[in-house]
Amino acid sequence: MNKAREFDQSVVAELKALLGDRVSTSAAVREHHGKDESYFPYALPDAVVFPHNTEEVRDVVDICRRHRVPMIPYGVGTSLEGHILAINGGVSLDLSQMNKVLAVHEEDLDAVVQAGVTRKQLNEYIKHTGLFFPVDPGADATIGGMAATRASGTNAVRYGTMRENVLSLKVVLADGRIIQTARRAKKSAAGYDLTRLFVGSEGTLGIIIEVTVRLYPVQEAMSAAVCAFDSVDGCTRTVIATIQSGIPIARCDIVCDKTIDAINKYKKTNYRVAPTVFFEFHGSQSSVVEQAEAVQALAKEHGGMDFQWATRPEERNQLWQARHDAYFACLQIRPGSRAVSTDVCVPISRLAECVHETMEDVKDYIAPVPLLGHIGDGNFHLMLLVDPAKPQETEIAKQFNKRLVERALRMEGTCTGEHGIGMGKMGSMRLELGDDVIDVMRDIKRTLDPDNLLNPGKVVALQ
């Protein structure tokens, strides 16, 4: 408490001198910035600032560094592993007002945006160009936040994750230096890949303030469908066969029967209650037809039932909105609950086995356990619903998750396909990559942030 009070008197004064009323220490604002979508207890920053430009971010960093105050970059707070919790207090840098699209280069298929631009905002902005930004983690996250967590989502099977779709970053370093990690060329072999080093660094190595992203032409035809299967295994087999055939499928997401049931109740839809794959095909008119026919044939071989089609844009959007709403739909299975969301990703050949063993493991869980995932990437999520008032439930869920991570690692998988490490997966990452790799990461962290002020306690711990 002493620390907090001391903080108020000096740092806040300096921040206010810099940003005026774009500094807040109100309980409501601090609380809003001290929680994410995870099951972690809230951890409030001492102050929240709303910078408008590069120089303001740099000046905030300078103030924080002089006072040795933690800095936590904040987008819209949709992360799932406690990424933005101010566990050591400090200043939350809310970048949501840095939300300008700075440039769209139609011929080069790229755009330069400030970190606070959300993916939907960008796609709305570039609608008239016939281009789109494909990375879609479900939530309307900021592109800065998505870069910082190496987000992916439903389109990754075809268009890649943020790793593949960021061309360059502007970053404010812990010592206030401002760097641009790369030029706008589509590829480069110029030195160490700092762009990729900051993508996925979760605000622990620098504060991402601008992102140059790749755009893609909206294809002539897009068509989506859902297909129910008699087993999860049938879903997996179909998708493996699809990918091996070289069919350039744009999206293929799996939901289990419990998830589909929750979606039906929440969205008043009437999908068949069974393991289901959501497909999407992009291409020319004829190639979409061809892809869809080929996948239907493969599905049929593996216990798939009829495809329910959505070809008009609004139908397609509805269908994917249903998929995206699965998270909130599933929370309603147990009203008032929060979710411990798992995130393992395994080689696709092991997916069916991993899902099968996992479903056995959770069958006695206190609540139904819905499954959903990006099956083409081998990445799936379980939602372990917990009553936040009963810490022992969270403990049980965490134990399940621990076993799941160990299972995925045995199968050459990763503890996190897309949610990131945050506070929740630090131990899992050590298990996954070994002490030496964690030591290398820690050495890099120490090199770039020797005072451990950038989002401390996330990704790797410094002593």
Next chain:
Amino acid sequence: MNKAREFDQSVVAELKALLGDRVSTSAAVREHHGKDESYFPYALPDAVVFPHNTEEVRDVVDICRRHRVPMIPYGVGTSLEGHILAINGGVSLDLSQMNKVLAVHEEDLDAVVQAGVTRKQLNEYIKHTGLFFPVDPGADATIGGMAATRASGTNAVRYGTMRENVLSLKVVLADGRIIQTARRAKKSAAGYDLTRLFVGSEGTLGIIIEVTVRLYPVQEAMSAAVCAFDSVDGCTRTVIATIQSGIPIARCDIVCDKTIDAINKYKKTNYRVAPTVFFEFHGSQSSVVEQAEAVQALAKEHGGMDFQWATRPEERNQLWQARHDAYFACLQIRPGSRAVSTDVCVPISRLAECVHETMEDVKDYIAPVPLLGHIGDGNFHLMLLVDPAKPQETEIAKQFNKRLVERALRMEGTCTGEHGIGMGKMGSMRLELGDDVIDVMRDIKRTLDPDNLLNPGKVVALQ
């Protein structure tokens, strides 16, 4: 010379105790390992070792570290910026005998190979699976070397570069620790992206000994064509329009009239002497036809003449072999010459302008200046032929290259699309990315290689 003698007596003895006759200090072997395809003067290592496995590499590293001797990883020596020159002497680690394909996971579309496996060797090995490894820099380089230089080449426009196609690396660090940078899952958000940090690090941060690469299904149909244009600008406009239409073109390389003339002479082909684009289309039978028709229509709009088709595999291979032989064909424009090969890459919207200004600049050069490049990525090469006996010619070529780099940087491009930094582009990289970025790279280098023993004097200089 004293240093070399001292070296002989102690280090070589230890290396021989470890590797027996797989240590060489013969002049011929050292010379072979002290030159690459660049214009730089030879710089011989003091010894060359041929390890067979991870433990031997680690033990060599331990010996070198104890004696503070530089270590230079070596694949097949096809790099173009002096990457493998032993400018401070030391030990060249020739990894070409670590050439086993360790695993092919057909369902997961990946393979694990030792660093010395070449790309053609891997493709031959997996031929029966219906999969292929797409990255193709022309030379039959080792996959370890390709990872180390972040190589790309003709397929990158569709399949990406080594950056996108490496899933994981096994690396021996300067202190002898052995790390695996990632699991085999297709995507991961687990911590800092060490895989991407080592891809493109050119042997300066660690020695890559195993690479897990992505594979792709061989498409049902593949078809290649060449098309002559009335101008380079027409080539560029056609390719921009192609990419903007979302046509998933697999390859599109440009060669100028001088290059095509050199190819004709060298390969006894009879391509029309004009700016020419080599195209390749992959997909289903019908989609390849559709893609080809669409591109032909676009080419026609921009001054393209008739397509000359190559659909049978051997014809396609011949066609691309002609393209790949362009380098050697062009050397024959001036027999006995070597080439200063430029490598800028610009946003594609600036490509025509960049090429145009550059051709103006080189029009008075001492020899014809052939152009070739990966037009879909905005990456092009000029071959500035120099007489190695006349250092002033190399100087003139370097001055041209310097102006070209400055021009590309003005157009938001990079000094190197795929050849890397080596010794040749350190100054250009500083110009491109600025002092602060170079400092960050240097800090990372120092963190991972504090004694500056890993390929010293490349990428970033340590004082």
